[in-house]
Amino acid sequence: MEFGHKPAFENTFRLEPRENERFYPSKVRSLIEEVILRNLKDKEYDHATAKTMAESIADQIKMQVKALNIPSYKIVVQTVIGEITGQGVRVASKCLWDDQNDNLASFTYQNNSLFCTGMVFGVYYE
Numbered sequence: 001m002e003f004g005h006k007p008a009f010e011n012t013f014r015l016e017p018r019e020n021e022r023f024y025p026s027k028v029r030s031l032i033e034e035v036i037l038r039n040l041k042d043k044e045y046d047h048a049t050a051k052t053m054a055e056s057i058a059d060q061i062k063m064q065v066k067a068l069n070i071p072s073y074k075i076v077v078q079t080v081i082g083e084i085t086g087q088g089v090r091v092a093s094k095c096l097w098d099d100q101n102d103n104l105a106s107f108t109y110q111n112n113s114l115f116c117t118g119m120v121f122g123v124y125y126e
Contacts, residue, residue: 015126016101023073023122028105031064032118036109045083045114054079057118065120076121084115091117098124 017023039057058079065075080091091108101124108117 013126017072017124021071022101023070023103023124025103025105027068028065028120028122029107031068032061032105032107032120033109035060035064036107036116036118040081040109040111040114040116042111043114045081047083050081050083050114054081054116057081057116061118061120070122072124072126074123074125076123078119078121079116081114081116084110084113089115091119093119093121095121095123097121 035057039053039060058077061079062075062077065077078093082089093104095102102122104119104121106117106119108115110116
């Protein structure tokens with residue numbers, strides 16, 4: 001091998017993940033729940049810090065999901081934090097994907113002052 005030359009990787013030509021390499025929502029949901037509760041349990045809503053808190057929670061979730069080493073999946077994390085003032089809120093996402101291999105996990109936390117929804121999308125690619 002020449003100095004500075006990187007080895008070429010060949011395609012696996014796999015169109016689906018192996019069974020032990022799949023994105024399992026139950027594992028990911030528990031990570032989302034743990035991160036959200038660690039950051040927001042018994043906290044009051046503060047408009048000034050909500051944006052940075054949502055970004056921080058999303059980053060923490062992404063790092064923990066990546067630590068699961070799920071190969072061949074693109075991980076997308078979305079968090080929403082809002083104030084509870086007697087209104088109803090519905091959080092929705094729309095995505096085009098392969099329902100055989102792609103999946104998602106979500107968790108919503110709510111107290112008297114705020115709500116937080118964390119969503120993780122695992123999109124298979126090869």
